[in-house]
Amino acid sequence: MKSNSQISLMGIVLLMLALPLPALAALGGDVSSVQEDQAQMKGTLKTTEHTAYTIHEIKAGNGTVVHEYASPAGEVFGVSWQGPFIPDMKQLLGSYFDAYSSAAQAQRTAHRGRAPLNIQQPGLVVESNGHMRSYSGRAYDPGKFPQGVSANDIR
Amino acid sequence: MTYGRGGSVRALSAIVLVAGLAFLGACSSSGTPAGVPITITLSASATSLNPGQSSTITATVVNDPSNKGVTWSSSPSGFGSLSNQTTTTVTYTAPTSVPTTTTVTITATSNVSSTVTAMIQIAVQTSAVTVTVSIPPGQGPAPPQTINQGQQLGLSATLTNDTSNKGVTWSLSPAVGTLTNQTTTAATYVAPGSVTSNTAVTITATSVASSAAKATLEITVFPSGAGANVAALIVDAGPVPAQVDANLAFVSLTICVPGTSTCQTVDHIQVDTGSSGLRILQSVIPGLPLPSVVDQSNGDILNNCVQFLDTSYLWGPVQEADIKIGGEVAGTTNVQTVSSSNSNIPTACTNGGTINENTPTLLGANGILGVGLEPTDCILASADLCDGSVTTTPPNVYFECPTSGCSTTDSAVFVPASAQVTNPVVLFSTDNNGVVIQFPPVQSAAPTVSGSLTFGIGTESNNALGSAIVFGLDTNDNFITLYNGQNLTGSFIDSGSNALFFPSSLTVCTDNTAFYCPASLTAQSATNEGASGTPISLVNFNVDNADNLFKNNPNDAAFGTLAGPETCTSGNPCSFDWGLPFFYGKTVFTAIDGQPVSGGTGPFWAY
Numbered sequence: 001m002k003s004n005s006q007i008s009l010m011g012i013v014l015l016m017l018a019l020p021l022p023a024l025a026a027l028g029g030d031v032s033s034v035q036e037d038q039a040q041m042k043g044t045l046k047t048t049e050h051t052a053y054t055i056h057e058i059k060a061g062n063g064t065v066v067h068e069y070a071s072p073a074g075e076v077f078g079v080s081w082q083g084p085f086i087p088d089m090k091q092l093l094g095s096y097f098d099a100y101s102s103a104a105q106a107q108r109t110a111h112r113g114r115a116p117l118n119i120q121q122p123g124l125v126v127e128s129n130g131h132m133r134s135y136s137g138r139a140y141d142p143g144k145f146p147q148g149v150s151a152n153d154i155r
Numbered sequence: 156m157t158y159g160r161g162g163s164v165r166a167l168s169a170i171v172l173v174a175g176l177a178f179l180g181a182c183s184s185s186g187t188p189a190g191v192p193i194t195i196t197l198s199a200s201a202t203s204l205n206p207g208q209s210s211t212i213t214a215t216v217v218n219d220p221s222n223k224g225v226t227w228s229s230s231p232s233g234f235g236s237l238s239n240q241t242t243t244t245v246t247y248t249a250p251t252s253v254p255t256t257t258t259v260t261i262t263a264t265s266n267v268s269s270t271v272t273a274m275i276q277i278a279v280q281t282s283a284v285t286v287t288v289s290i291p292p293g294q295g296p297a298p299p300q301t302i303n304q305g306q307q308l309g310l311s312a313t314l315t316n317d318t319s320n321k322g323v324t325w326s327l328s329p330a331v332g333t334l335t336n337q338t339t340t341a342a343t344y345v346a347p348g349s350v351t352s353n354t355a356v357t358i359t360a361t362s363v364a365s366s367a368a369k370a371t372l373e374i375t376v377f378p379s380g381a382g383a384n385v386a387a388l389i390v391d392a393g394p395v396p397a398q399v400d401a402n403l404a405f406v407s408l409t410i411c412v413p414g415t416s417t418c419q420t421v422d423h424i425q426v427d428t429g430s431s432g433l434r435i436l437q438s439v440i441p442g443l444p445l446p447s448v449v450d451q452s453n454g455d456i457l458n459n460c461v462q463f464l465d466t467s468y469l470w471g472p473v474q475e476a477d478i479k480i481g482g483e484v485a486g487t488t489n490v491q492t493v494s495s496s497n498s499n500i501p502t503a504c505t506n507g508g509t510i511n512e513n514t515p516t517l518l519g520a521n522g523i524l525g526v527g528l529e530p531t532d533c534i535l536a537s538a539d540l541c542d543g544s545v546t547t548t549p550p551n552v553y554f555e556c557p558t559s560g561c562s563t564t565d566s567a568v569f570v571p572a573s574a575q576v577t578n579p580v581v582l583f584s585t586d587n588n589g590v591v592i593q594f595p596p597v598q599s600a601a602p603t604v605s606g607s608l609t610f611g612i613g614t615e616s617n618n619a620l621g622s623a624i625v626f627g628l629d630t631n632d633n634f635i636t637l638y639n640g641q642n643l644t645g646s647f648i649d650s651g652s653n654a655l656f657f658p659s660s661l662t663v664c665t666d667n668t669a670f671y672c673p674a675s676l677t678a679q680s681a682t683n684e685g686a687s688g689t690p691i692s693l694v695n696f697n698v699d700n701a702d703n704l705f706k707n708n709p710n711d712a713a714f715g716t717l718a719g720p721e722t723c724t725s726g727n728p729c730s731f732d733w734g735l736p737f738f739y740g741k742t743v744f745t746a747i748d749g750q751p752v753s754g755g756t757g758p759f760w761a762y
Binding site for chain 2: 137
């Protein structure tokens, strides 16, 4: 009986000194935090101006792409994600996290089996689905949409 | 049933079963008026008790001006106990073990005159008979039990509180095969010489003394051609009593310390083609000394994290085990042992959540067997996302911790594929390029459904692709489903999803909001396409009202018409999630990424 694995972990790269995950601006947060993040996310941030909002596309180092939707007033009103890993939800949802967490756990407890996530509250919508290594989803506060924006814009 | 002397009987109410009267003659004392009879009337809160239950007996004493009341006794002595005794009440508690039904007599004796008594009888029922059915040790694995056609299996029944040793009678349903050598405690099941498909039979042992006491055992009979590469699947209520999950497919497997016979067999492992690698709850293999995978440069222990969208997660060390399923063996396989402890888990894993699903109640299973499209849990379309070759930041999947434990601030590390949690199928010596899952049709609801998990594709006579249509996948391991005018390019087949989930205008349930609730059974259709646009295949299916299904079938676990919503916005890679109901009535092949299959290479699905 072996007490240790014979597998060599020489390939393991300890990340103690490596890059922290880029801090994302949270849902409901100020767009200035996105701009502050820009330095950390150099090369991974792409900003696209639309008539009614600005999309900040952040490609995380783990391969997951996050979109943040900011109003002309500078407030993040929606986020979406797609990729092999679930993003840092606490960071992404900010002050909305607790509402998301309790609703998500309630769905898990109430339902038989594990279903796609579908939270529809007046001030928070979270929809997410996928399978291991392929996830997508979005979260938004419909009350914070700028004029002319609908849920269909959050992709 | 009255006892007494010198007087008449008064029934105070229906619950007064025994009344005692006495006439006190010349021997008056204690202020009792001479010549006036003392009467004692008894009533009981219950006159029939199960073992361990209690009854309160109350005495009503008439012509007892000093209120001296009564003294209590019971017979047979030592059978049960009297407590809370006052001069007018007492509590009788029956013994917890009652070999035979026994009548107890409680006697109240006047404290004025010992000749004045009243009695009441209480029937104490015998302890309930219980029956269990088992396979004698060494004659087969844990349920779900399987045998090949023509084989036989010894069964034994164990009873408790069967005081007359009357044993059981045996029955078989449906009448496939026979029960021979029947005694009151044993029988032999003989499978028919030939079955055409996987056939489930239920054997019931019913107590002769108490027909309400029975036990069942389900056996799946495999047709010819079933070999060492087949394991039985069962959809049933799951490992937790009184917790009925829907559409979870379970297998039994044996997990061993590598290279030893130190093993444990675990039932109710959920089979999931939507993930890769075995995850087993530490709480169901207590004391099994599996070696942990360690970083030999510093002795740190490697831990694994699975995050779920609902903020729950699985956290625990990567450990090595030999895994035996059916007749296949995956030697020295990296598995995740889901830790029983919830402390000091890195927040990068918990992702704000608080629930490590480390009990059968939380997970709904004793573990998850990921037999999906990839050889490890961090490879996607031949790209290793956890070894640093294609990602610049380690995903929150692997963490190194000193033997003293992790801390909440630990961050993820890159690990090579050889240290990652591994799909056991790729480590089989043969039949290692994929799996085949087969279930009979489930029209509506059923308490259990038996199927099979066959290893290998095109490697044996029992796992040939035959006329199955092969669907190629994109680089996210998805294919295309066309449904109701929607082009769902992120679609997938997943035995670990317990319903069909897709974006639709069907009404969402009010009670079970993860499911659809059309007014009545609704016919639907969709077209599956390979990721390149071909081949195409029409799928017809039905959706029923989930609230009604659950309400009307509270003990059923298999639902063939269960579906639920998945949200979709144009621009997103929307999904049709073909969960377990898709597998009912089909043979579904899942071919592993990079593994050669006759005529091609995985990953693909075929059915």
